[in-house]
Amino acid sequence: MIDKRVQSLAEAVAGVRDGATILCAGFGAVGGPDELLDALLEQGAKELVAVSNNAGSGDRGLAALIANGRVRKVICSYPRTDRPHAFEAAFKAGKLELELVPQGTLSERMRCAAAGLGGFYSPVGVGTRLADGKETREIGGRLYVLEKPLKGDVAFCKALRADRWGNLVYRKSARNFNPVMAMAADLTVVQVKEFVALGELDPETIHTPGIFVDRIVKVGGKP
Amino acid sequence: MIDKRVQSLAEAVAGVRDGATILCAGFGAVGGPDELLDALLEQGAKELVAVSNNAGSGDRGLAALIANGRVRKVICSYPRTDRPHAFEAAFKAGKLELELVPQGTLSERMRCAAAGLGGFYSPVGVGTRLADGKETREIGGRLYVLEKPLKGDVAFCKALRADRWGNLVYRKSARNFNPVMAMAADLTVVQVKEFVALGELDPETIHTPGIFVDRIVKVGGKP
């Protein structure tokens, strides 16, 4: 019997180790697993490497982890979005390493890991500072840089609905990084608004098949 | 005004040139654009390079193109499926070149082209005859072969429904290679069973967004 539902946020984030690479979904304030990341703060893991499009906003979620010194390094495309004071303070204090990656490359590097590939040649970043130190190669008359897979130890995601197999459906632009991050980690933990019975999700329109998902926890919504 | 609907199969296949690389979707007898390929036979293009999971079945579609000497080369994972007599005859007569590619590599090479990448390192085929002549590289202690993008001049696909923007929805396992091939060609032509009004397809569950599609033609179904 497959049942990926867990009963509490604490159970959902159990076992995340110090030094783990965590993939944090979301784009700006939309589609991010704030409650899971708040629970991770409680859980206590530190020296984390956080992969996320933005480096936290306001005072909760990734921003709270950064403000509390739990994050060693951020890999992101755009650190400073709405209310980035936690990131700015940690960065200026020299307490936070930043690896800046073009947004599509960030996504593609995670997919590369998810797909079991060893790397890919991308035209993005060629001739710029972000290609410094990367292998460059001419293919078919165009220059490419070699990009390496980026895999998470844990992915934290957010979806609208899930069934006990872990099949997921998202809502509108809250989908964003969730599907690719859900595929790209050894352990994928998802907070959802609603559990539905097995078979209730249309098999034609499941956005993330349960094979990629390990734990789901219900947050908010109806009790 | 965007309207990708064309009125006839002849119009749908117009302009395909001799020597073109054509991507032919489908897996076995399911999800393949037989009517479009029959129309291509009428249209007369020759010296084609056909990319397809199988090298034709029975006496129509890709098999008919092969039987009529229109195909110079097949790139596929499994040439001989149900009733492969057209392929077998052409191959044994030395009239058809065969490039055999592992199925997932075939799909990934098309995605690579669709995604604008220059190539990728795959663990599949390493240490086998199908890696002969390919660059091999050790990454993180594992061996990979370099695979190159595979782009079509034209993709022929089949879907269940489409709107005038070319948004597509497939049915069950007839989806198969259709989405990746639809993304990977300069010109994407799709036969569908049904046209629906713009806005009728749920934006959450469109399988292939219209950005990848150039022409749609209705085949069969209600008049």
Next chain:
Amino acid sequence: MKPLSRRQIAWRAAQDIADGAYVNLGIGLPTLVADFIPGDREIVFHSENGILGLGKAPAPEEIDPDLINAGKGAASLLPGGSFFHHNDAFLMIRGGHVDLSLMGAFEVSERGDLANWTTDDPGFPPGVGGAMDLAAGAREVRVLLEHTTKEGQPRLRHRCHYPLTAPGCVKRIYTNFAVIDVTPEGLLVREVVEGMSLSALQEATEPPLTLANDWRLLAAPAV
């Protein structure tokens, strides 16, 4: 002399967008372009966070927190629009499926090099977002910018002094003074505002300018 307002620059750029084009609008000045699309054209706007078919900014009572654009502002979806994940969003960009990327710029070089992601302000950790993906990947890149800095220094340079976003990617430049194409022979002035001489325009521009044989006056309605 009648330099264009920012809204007029956006208006002028909008006139060049072909009916049926798939277009990504950068944050800032390019965002205004959406307001000025001629009424007889149907344009599909793409957003890097997984949207095709962005509509106008929603009325306050129609704001949906799960529906935002790349600038993190409230967005709406047109009939025919679709949602997809980040990886597909950037596949569309990098793979050249997005016909046109309209971007802002700090500087453009005579070869079409683009600098628009960082001014290297030491106090600001930079963000790159999707800028490099768009600059390297979109089928065509055009930029909108003020012709000179606040201090009157040219933004069109022999070579960019700020870090590059991508080399050689810009094909057309819209400014408050002129419409200029980047050609293999250098910068070619297509349109210039009334009352501005070529020598005055040249004075505000670092690389040498050539006036197109069929140059016209750059005029825009009061918008």
Next chain:
Amino acid sequence: MKPLSRRQIAWRAAQDIADGAYVNLGIGLPTLVADFIPGDREIVFHSENGILGLGKAPAPEEIDPDLINAGKGAASLLPGGSFFHHNDAFLMIRGGHVDLSLMGAFEVSERGDLANWTTDDPGFPPGVGGAMDLAAGAREVRVLLEHTTKEGQPRLRHRCHYPLTAPGCVKRIYTNFAVIDVTPEGLLVREVVEGMSLSALQEATEPPLTLANDWRLLAAPAV
């Protein structure tokens, strides 16, 4: 001596599949495994043509032409199942998301090299399908085969004589005589059928065999 029937080999392999596993069954002998999953276990079967949650073969009146399995036979979908495209199907395989691939084999070497895609019959252009993807990609590969050829020659070899599908991928071997693990020290016999001595088993096997300390009788019910 009581060698297992083909159905009994499949039964034996089925007993080792853990509850909740994601499993891909190869064509032929492995397909039979689905019939023998113990009733208290929920297994999700994966099909390379874009299906998770394959159910039993449908009754004739329930056959849907759009729903087939990798062997191109009529298939059904369980509640919780999902459809996706070929690229995601192979991402699941290559990325190690499929826990277990059960495959047929012509030969297996003492190092776990697998040969199962071509016998180099000069009259038959070979097909590879998804075999190399599965062999190189699945988290674990186990094979089911007759211990010897029809002529009585061993199929477990020092090295494979047929072209390889993947080197060193096989972890466990189910035959009509024995269950054998591939270990760094060589082939380790876990189970052997009643009445067969280790020397008789060795005679039917090319590489040296070691009997596990905790070896057991290989027995299967009449199925």
